[in-house]
Amino acid sequence: MEKRIVIPGDLLSDDIRVSGSGTYVADGTVRAALYGLMNKGERYISVIPLAGRYIPQTSDRVIGVITEVTYSNWIVDINSPYDGLLHISQYPRRIEIEQMSRYLKVGDCILTMVKDVDASMKVELTLRDKDRELRRLSDGRITAISPTKMPRVIGRSGSMIRLLKSEIGCNMFVGQNGRIWINGSEDRIDLAIEAVRYIEANAHTPGLTDRMQAFLKAKKKTRFGKTYENEDEEEWR
């Protein structure tokens, strides 16, 4: 797989059938629409952006902040150009309109899912799901990363996020919108945030999961001192 930095307008291919996301077709050629990393597969070329806003899509799980309570809707900031609407009927249980602020008030954080997005980008959210994972977040901390870098916090089929959770020993949820919720003891949350910042700074480089492993080992040694001192001593110089 070939990866390199491209800028808008760069010629990527003469075969318009390979045009993927972040590219456009003009005069029979495929060109980059974004400043980012070209990702060349066998049958497609895409450009992975290095920056950009979160644009909601149906079934995305995101972390939102209630900014307004209106008649029958909560208005939710989802770190996007578009506000999300959470209708009272999408609250997990039946509640009365007068009581809306008792359940979710301005400033509350929620783990929510995009139920539907229409052509004019009206974004409907829900808190109803089978696994009961969607909910109000009442503890822990929230940090944010550029939504374009969010996939690297998750890693290939979840490898990075699994590593972070198990090595740091905290609970984490990565929203598609770049907001990340972390819960655990204060020092573990601090370390998790440091790890996220490390990913952010190195998101465009390969081999990130391996380096994260080394990064966490080094950090834990200094941070948690004795607890981890003898662990894997010979591996870490």
Next chain:
Amino acid sequence: MSEKPEHFIVDGKRLDGRRVDELRPIKIEIGTLGRADGSCYLEWGNNKVLAAVYGPRELHPRHRQKMTRSVVQFRYNMASFSVDERTRPGPSRRSIEISKVSREAFEPVIFTKFFPRTAIDVFVEILQAGAGTRTAGINAASLALADAGIPMRGLVSACAVGKVDGEIVLDLMKEEDNYGEADLPVAMTAGRQITLLQMDGHLTTEEFYRALELAKTGCDQIYELQRQALIEKYSKEYTTEIEEEGPAPAGEPEGDADE
């Protein structure tokens, strides 16, 4: 204001020693402002300009929203201390016109259809003015837009061409701008689509064609500098990373970012 020089070109050299087809030195830094989605600081001769991009973001007031596309907004502003005689803060008729034509220099290249109802805001601050601020602002804005991850057909590059001592010259400096016979700022894409063109002064059509040719070579050089600055921003970070961490582990790079 300085006096009008007797000659602008002596022995093929201009007042600052440049050839007629030579640009002033350009320095570019990308991503300098933390709060903006994309930003660029650019020095060009005596010009010092900053560009920032915010968006796509919600557009207020709502009645200005377009249901099928994003609205590009461009604000060119001069700091009061950026010119010899202090200028009053806030928009002037001149800055409003420059803002309009600069916005129109980008509208053809930005894929606005991806972001209905939003605004893409481009802000250019002229911190020190030294002839050619609008083209400097456009070059910086182009990079700030790329830095913000805004989808575009290509970068926009701009420079001015003019006429002094009867000769067509590239990239006017202050004296040439003030006392020259013509000033022709041009912005174009790498694909030679002209997105900004203004002219004041006096040129024959033949001179105009030559001037436009010269503008093309100027824009090409600027495009290369813009391109280098964008590529370097990430390759630089990449190299320091490798040095700190030792050689990257062998094997396939991960392909997780496109999932």
Next chain:
Amino acid sequence: MSDDVMTEIQRDHLFNLILKGEREDGRAFDEFREISIETDVIGTADGSARVKLGTTELLVGVKIQPGEPFPDTPDKGVLITNTELVPLASPDYEAGPPREGAIEIARVVDRGIRESKSLDLEKLCITAGEKVWIIFIDIHVLNNDGNILDAASMGSIAALLTAKLPRAQYDMGDDIPLPVRDIPVAVTVIEFGGALLLDPSLAEGVIASTSLITITNNDGSISGMQKSGSESLTVEQVMQAVDMAKNAAAGIREKFLEV
């Protein structure tokens, strides 16, 4: 997210840190972020300074030109201070005439310089009743990451200290330094969870609704104060805040502003 959307979780976190005597970025309550002041950065200005306070950044330009005195002070120079919170500097700033926040910053900075008699305005008289020097201080905010007032104060006095009276330009002799006699420094103290903090970050500034700004001079005397924000302060808090501001100002003056 705009500055005024602050989540309940973040508010609680910052509050709990304060109770433990800590801040989010690990600073002590009376510790500033890294300060950098660079002077003479704008060639078109008569004096200038670029201030970085952590990631907060602004430019101050001083322009000096002859003009008419005010009728009630015919033999004194004129000082005019202005702040531009340009939309490039924060997602929350909008284009348009200065709002109350910008006007307050300009007036507080102005007050410190004026009331400390730092600038000897009498020496800035050219012909009594007819012509005096007009000193414009323009504060141009580039990146608002909290506490722009303190940065504006440092920048203004730093720019004045390096400014030259442009006498040559008006055939009045050689350029000479401005008659600056004192170095007033404004320091903001915020009240948050019962604690008093210096140099508020953006988040701290949003949460803490109340601050006290104290401007102190070389000899430790006070030349201006401003309580800002919607809550009250106790007498003890005010006394302590003045003390903190005075000590911090002395440190900043010694390190960054001595001539």
